[in-house]
Amino acid sequence: MNTHTFTPTANAIASATLARAAHTVAPALEAAVGRLSPALQGPVLHHLAGGGKGVRAALALVSATAAGATEETGVVGAVAIELVHNFSLIHDDIMDGDTERRHRSTVWSEFGVGPAIIVGDALAALALQVLLDEPTAERVEAARCLVQATQVMIAGQADDMAFESRDAITVQECLDMEFAKTSALLSCAVSLGPILAGAPDGTIAALAEFGSHFGTAFQAVDDMLGIWGEPSRTGKPVGNDLLQHKKTLPVSIALARAGDDALELRALLGGDLSPADVARARVLIEECGARAETIALADAHLDMALAALERVELVAGPKSELVAIAQFATERDR
Amino acid sequence: MNTHTFTPTANAIASATLARAAHTVAPALEAAVGRLSPALQGPVLHHLAGGGKGVRAALALVSATAAGATEETGVVGAVAIELVHNFSLIHDDIMDGDTERRHRSTVWSEFGVGPAIIVGDALAALALQVLLDEPTAERVEAARCLVQATQVMIAGQADDMAFESRDAITVQECLDMEFAKTSALLSCAVSLGPILAGAPDGTIAALAEFGSHFGTAFQAVDDMLGIWGEPSRTGKPVGNDLLQHKKTLPVSIALARAGDDALELRALLGGDLSPADVARARVLIEECGARAETIALADAHLDMALAALERVELVAGPKSELVAIAQFATERDR
Numbered sequence: 001m002n003t004h005t006f007t008p009t010a011n012a013i014a015s016a017t018l019a020r021a022a023h024t025v026a027p028a029l030e031a032a033v034g035r036l037s038p039a040l041q042g043p044v045l046h047h048l049a050g051g052g053k054g055v056r057a058a059l060a061l062v063s064a065t066a067a068g069a070t071e072e073t074g075v076v077g078a079v080a081i082e083l084v085h086n087f088s089l090i091h092d093d094i095m096d097g098d099t100e101r102r103h104r105s106t107v108w109s110e111f112g113v114g115p116a117i118i119v120g121d122a123l124a125a126l127a128l129q130v131l132l133d134e135p136t137a138e139r140v141e142a143a144r145c146l147v148q149a150t151q152v153m154i155a156g157q158a159d160d161m162a163f164e165s166r167d168a169i170t171v172q173e174c175l176d177m178e179f180a181k182t183s184a185l186l187s188c189a190v191s192l193g194p195i196l197a198g199a200p201d202g203t204i205a206a207l208a209e210f211g212s213h214f215g216t217a218f219q220a221v222d223d224m225l226g227i228w229g230e231p232s233r234t235g236k237p238v239g240n241d242l243l244q245h246k247k248t249l250p251v252s253i254a255l256a257r258a259g260d261d262a263l264e265l266r267a268l269l270g271g272d273l274s275p276a277d278v279a280r281a282r283v284l285i286e287e288c289g290a291r292a293e294t295i296a297l298a299d300a301h302l303d304m305a306l307a308a309l310e311r312v313e314l315v316a317g318p319k320s321e322l323v324a325i326a327q328f329a330t331e332r333d334r
Numbered sequence: 335m336n337t338h339t340f341t342p343t344a345n346a347i348a349s350a351t352l353a354r355a356a357h358t359v360a361p362a363l364e365a366a367v368g369r370l371s372p373a374l375q376g377p378v379l380h381h382l383a384g385g386g387k388g389v390r391a392a393l394a395l396v397s398a399t400a401a402g403a404t405e406e407t408g409v410v411g412a413v414a415i416e417l418v419h420n421f422s423l424i425h426d427d428i429m430d431g432d433t434e435r436r437h438r439s440t441v442w443s444e445f446g447v448g449p450a451i452i453v454g455d456a457l458a459a460l461a462l463q464v465l466l467d468e469p470t471a472e473r474v475e476a477a478r479c480l481v482q483a484t485q486v487m488i489a490g491q492a493d494d495m496a497f498e499s500r501d502a503i504t505v506q507e508c509l510d511m512e513f514a515k516t517s518a519l520l521s522c523a524v525s526l527g528p529i530l531a532g533a534p535d536g537t538i539a540a541l542a543e544f545g546s547h548f549g550t551a552f553q554a555v556d557d558m559l560g561i562w563g564e565p566s567r568t569g570k571p572v573g574n575d576l577l578q579h580k581k582t583l584p585v586s587i588a589l590a591r592a593g594d595d596a597l598e599l600r601a602l603l604g605g606d607l608s609p610a611d612v613a614r615a616r617v618l619i620e621e622c623g624a625r626a627e628t629i630a631l632a633d634a635h636l637d638m639a640l641a642a643l644e645r646v647e648l649v650a651g652p653k654s655e656l657v658a659i660a661q662f663a664t665e666r667d668r
Contacts, residue, residue, distance in 0.1 A: 129482060132474070144469060
């Protein structure tokens with residue numbers, strides 16, 4: 001179990017912060033989307049109407065205020081990181097064959113694969129356009145951070161896809177892939193605030209480390225939802241990650257065990273899974289302790305994330321918002 | 335003894351320039367690709383092994399020397415523009431369902447749609463990484479130019495795709511789409527040299543205008559190849575653009591004519607085309623004068639491109655190379 005003592009208001013702080021950030025970022029995000037070719041705006045708005053928590057945008061805003069700047073300083077970074085995140089979701093949905101996200105049809109399933117490819121491409125380019133509109137030293141540095149993180153994220157997505165056709169991967173391979181796929185962009189989100197604020201390197205590094213560990217915890221929790229999450233909540237079929245042969249953290253931990261259960265799991269994941277197969281795979285993963293180990297790993301990385309925030313001086317209010325968002329998004333808020 | 339003055343043809347100058355540029359750019363391009371995740375390099379190298387004339391890279395190099403800088407100054411721009419161009423080809427081939435390019439299997443048909451999407455994404459990000467590695471004022475400006483041109487290109491590709499399902503488009507709609515799809519990136523290619531060279535705005539503007547008109551001429555010639563080109567040369571089936579219901583310039587001109595022939599053409603292009611349909615469509619487009627009008631339009635834009643080069647002072651040798659490349663690539667070199 002996590003050793004942190006959580007205030008009962010973490011959930012409330014996080015929810016309020018995310019709502020405030022979404023409200024602050026929305027006009028700038030809409031203005032950015034409005035720069036796209038009219039033909040592309042429809043699919044983008046269809047996608048964005050699905051909502052999403054806006055964690056990355058909030059991190060970009062709050063990391064700016066944590067570094068002593070105004071929230072406004074982080075807005076351009078928040079818009080850029082949301083654009084990149086949504087570009088990756090739109091392309092991921094094609095690659096994964098997902099027809100629904102956030103209880104809505106995905107862009108490719110609604111408009112076709114070609115339009116979904118081009119819409120994702122447009123959002124990726126738009127993110128850089130937004131940052132480079134006014135090429136101050138801070139914004140250029142933010143663009144460098146974002147394009148670097150984007151490249152790492154793409155490498156992680158490529159590995160994630162390649163791992164689907166492998167029998168098993170090591171836990172380390174999984175952690176590396178998940179760091180690339182998720183943590184790099186979250187780390188960038190929390191770096192954008194201090195970068196745009198012109199904060200000292202030490203502050204940027206500490207916030208980047210916070211984001212990196214938070215990302216690992218966040219992805220571990222997401223992996224659990226991909227296996228045990230309620231469809232009503234995830235917006236995806238029961239055991240969706242298992243159906244897609246995703247080698248997520250619980251799966252890679254379970255497959256690394258010795259014994260017949262691991263062999264049975266490997267055989268189940270080697271073919272198309274029936275609902276009974278999904279149920280059996282869930283039991284196998286849970287009984288070998290892989291679920292508990294995944295939770296423990298998420299807790300450990302959340303602790304490391306919070307510890308990173310203690311290494312530098314940050315504005316108290318925003319700092320507590322960062323803590324609350326991390327706890328909320330990793331479901332350690334209750 | 336007669337003194338024989340040998341004037342090399344535009345073709346010879348262009349071929350030599352393209353070969354020299356390809357040789358100069360290759361090591362930097364390979365180094366850039368080497369930065370990608372190993373899993374992505376295979377598909378990229380498969381794609382790049384198909385060759386291609388390297389017109390955009392050559393324009394970036396030669397435009398630097400035309401503005402008085404060394405060729406080396408343009409190399410980073412040449413690499414970046416080739417990366418963006420190849421990203422667009424890889425994604426276009428998915429969207430168009432093309433299984434072959436340059437007589438080789440396309441990335442999606444060889445490796446799958448998912449890997450082709452992600453490989454294209456990686457090249458697009460890599461182009462910006464390369465430029466922003468050393469964020470000098472010139473390179474940042476080059477990145478701004480490139481990301482802006484990329485966004486315009488994406489809008490053009492979206493229109494190109496959307497037009498496939500329309501009965502007809504106006505000639506102006508076609509010209510606007512083709513400007514966006516092709517001319518914007520070619521204009522950027524010729525701007526990158528002077529931008530990286532820190533040349534005066536007037537020089538950048540004149541070269542950008544050269545690239546813009548050259549792009550329109552280039553696309554018009556490409557449109558003719560898409561209808562009348564030899565498969566042995568284009569690497570695509572006979573009348574490939576007609577099979578795909580592409581509303582290219584000859585088609586949009588022909589459809590805009592009054593009379594029964596235009597109605598017959600519209601009907602032919604409204605469904606799947608047999609080889610006999612392709613042959614008949616070719617005749618209809620040619621007999622109404624649309625082929626000749628397309629050639630005339632290409633010639634007019636080539637003239638405007640060359641005129642733009644006269645507006646500013648450029649280094650003579652590189653300037654003649656730009657002229658030769660424009661003539662060669664628009665098949666006006668003999």
